[in-house]
Amino acid sequence: MKKIIKNGTIVTAADTYKADILIENEKIALIGQNLTDPAAEVVDAEGNYIFPGGIDPHTHLEMPFGGTVSKDDFETGTIAAAHGGTTTVIDFCLTDKGKPLQNSIDQWHAKSKDKSVIDYSFHLMIGEMNDDVLEQLPSVIEDEGITSFKVFMAYKNVFQADDGTLFRTLEQAKKLGALVMVHAENGDVIDHLVNKALEAGQTDPIYHALTRPPEVEGEATGRAAELTGLADSQLYVVHVTCEEAVEAIAKARKKGYNVMGETCPQYLVLDQSYLEKPDFEGAKYVWSPPLREKHHQDVLWKALKTGDLQTLGSDQCSFDFKGQKDLGKGDFTKIPNGGPIIEDRVSILFSEGVKKGRISLNEFVNITSTKIAKTFGLFPQKGTISVGADADIVIFDPNVERTISVETSHMAADYNPFEGMKVTGQPISVLSRGDFVIQNKEFVGKLGKGNYLKRSRYGELTSSKEELYQK
Incomplete structure (x- = not known):
C-alpha cells in the first residue's frame, strides 16, 4: 500500500x-x-x-564462540535492531580452514532463512590465503555479492591469521574490488600476557582488559595500515577502542592510505572499571578489544567528529550472564566475548552525540547509515532519503526520555550492559x-x-x- x-x-x-x-x-x-x-x-x-534506516555493519548473530553460541539469532537480533532504528545488518560469516568458503556462506544463509525481519548481508572471514582460496574469491563476489573480507589479527590458535595472509588478502582485495576488514590486536603478545596472568593466578574478568592493553591494539592497527599502504589496497578497522589505534589510523590517512575506522557505542560510554564489578558481574563487559580507561572516550568522540573514525557498529554478540558468561568463573579466558548492543546503537549516539553537542544531526546520520552504505556497496539503495532509494x-x-533496561529490551540476553x-x-x-x-x-x-x-x-x-x- x-x-x-x-x-x-x-x-x-x-x-x-x-x-x-x-x-x-x-x-x-x-x-x-x-x-x-x-x-x-x-x-x-x-x-x-x-x-534513513540505520545500517549496522558489525553483527554476530547465532555465532559459535568458546563452546557456546551467541544468544540472539536472526529473528531476535533483527527484531531488536529494528526497535533500535536499524533496517539493515551485515553479519560476519565465519569460515573453517581447508573447507570451501561456500560451505560457510551456505551455513549463514541457513541461519538467516525465513528469520530476518529486516534486510541483511554478510562479510566473509578469511583465515588462510592460498591458491585454493584465491580461486574461490571471484565467485564469492560475483555470485554472493559479498565484497568485504574479515581478517583476525587476534585469537591465537582460533581465528588469528598471520601477516602473510593479511597482506595477500589486501592484494587480492585491490584486484577484485573488495574491502578488507581487520580485528586489530596483536594476538601473539596477548597470548603471552594471558599465560603470564593465569600462571600468577590472575583469573578475574578485569584481567581480560589488562592482558589486552591499548598498545597491542595500536601496534596491530599501525601494522595493518602499513601493509595496506604497501599493497595500495583498502582497509576498514573494526571496533576501534583507544587513542593508540586512532592515532595509527590518522597517521595512515595523512599518508594517503585508504584506511577507515569504526567504533562502537560501548567504547563511547562505558569504561574499564565495569570489568571490576564484584560477584563476577564484570564478566558482562568482557568483549574484545576490551573496554578502556575513561580518557579514551574523548579521543573516540573527537575522531568521529574529525572523520578519522567514520562509522558506528554494534559488534552485537550477546551471551547470557547466567549459563554462558559464567563458563569463565575462575578463568577469564573462558568467558564468551561479546555483549547485547544492537538495539541501543542508534539511540546512544543520538543522545550522547547530538544532544550533547559532540556531533551534528547530519554527522549522526552519516555515521549510523550513509557512510556505511557507501563503504559497503549499498548506496544509494540504502543509507539515504532520496527518490528511488529503498523506503x-x-x-x-x-x-522522549527513557532509561535503558533489560526489562524493556528486545534482545534475548538476560542483561543489558547499558x-x-x-x-x-x-x-x-x-x-x-x-x-x-x-x-x-x-x-x-x-x-x-x-x-x-x-x-x-x-x-x-x-x-x-x-x-x-x-x-
Whole structure:
C-alpha cells in the first residue's frame, strides 16, 4: 500500500528540511511539499525527525564462540535492531580452514532463512590465503555479492591469521574490488600476557582488559595500515577502542592510505572499571578489544567528529550472564566475548552525540547509515532519503526520555550492559522497504521479510537493478 509520511523533518547526511515522502512499491517515489494521494495511507510524523534506516555493519548473530553460541539469532537480533532504528545488518560469516568458503556462506544463509525481519548481508572471514582460496574469491563476489573480507589479527590458535595472509588478502582485495576488514590486536603478545596472568593466578574478568592493553591494539592497527599502504589496497578497522589505534589510523590517512575506522557505542560510554564489578558481574563487559580507561572516550568522540573514525557498529554478540558468561568463573579466558548492543546503537549516539553537542544531526546520520552504505556497496539503495532509494525510514522522537533496561529490551540476553543509562531520543516507527516493522514502538513486522543483499564492489555505486536482492 502507498504511504505518505507528512509533517516530519527529513535529515540526511547533507540536509535537514521539512517535506513529505510518498512511498510506493517499496521505494521512495516522491519527496515534496503538501503531497496528496487518495490511495495512500497518511503517516503523521509531526514533531519527529525522519532518518534513513540505520545500517549496522558489525553483527554476530547465532555465532559459535568458546563452546557456546551467541544468544540472539536472526529473528531476535533483527527484531531488536529494528526497535533500535536499524533496517539493515551485515553479519560476519565465519569460515573453517581447508573447507570451501561456500560451505560457510551456505551455513549463514541457513541461519538467516525465513528469520530476518529486516534486510541483511554478510562479510566473509578469511583465515588462510592460498591458491585454493584465491580461486574461490571471484565467485564469492560475483555470485554472493559479498565484497568485504574479515581478517583476525587476534585469537591465537582460533581465528588469528598471520601477516602473510593479511597482506595477500589486501592484494587480492585491490584486484577484485573488495574491502578488507581487520580485528586489530596483536594476538601473539596477548597470548603471552594471558599465560603470564593465569600462571600468577590472575583469573578475574578485569584481567581480560589488562592482558589486552591499548598498545597491542595500536601496534596491530599501525601494522595493518602499513601493509595496506604497501599493497595500495583498502582497509576498514573494526571496533576501534583507544587513542593508540586512532592515532595509527590518522597517521595512515595523512599518508594517503585508504584506511577507515569504526567504533562502537560501548567504547563511547562505558569504561574499564565495569570489568571490576564484584560477584563476577564484570564478566558482562568482557568483549574484545576490551573496554578502556575513561580518557579514551574523548579521543573516540573527537575522531568521529574529525572523520578519522567514520562509522558506528554494534559488534552485537550477546551471551547470557547466567549459563554462558559464567563458563569463565575462575578463568577469564573462558568467558564468551561479546555483549547485547544492537538495539541501543542508534539511540546512544543520538543522545550522547547530538544532544550533547559532540556531533551534528547530519554527522549522526552519516555515521549510523550513509557512510556505511557507501563503504559497503549499498548506496544509494540504502543509507539515504532520496527518490528511488529503498523506503527504509526511521521516525524518531528527539525529545522522549527513557532509561535503558533489560526489562524493556528486545534482545534475548538476560542483561543489558547499558542498564540504568538515561537517554534522550527513540525510534517511534520504523519502515523497511515501505512496510512498518515497528509501529508506535510495537513490532508489527514479519519473519523472513528481510532480503539478502548482494553488494557492489568496493568503490562502485550500487545500481538500482532488482538483482541487488535475493530472497
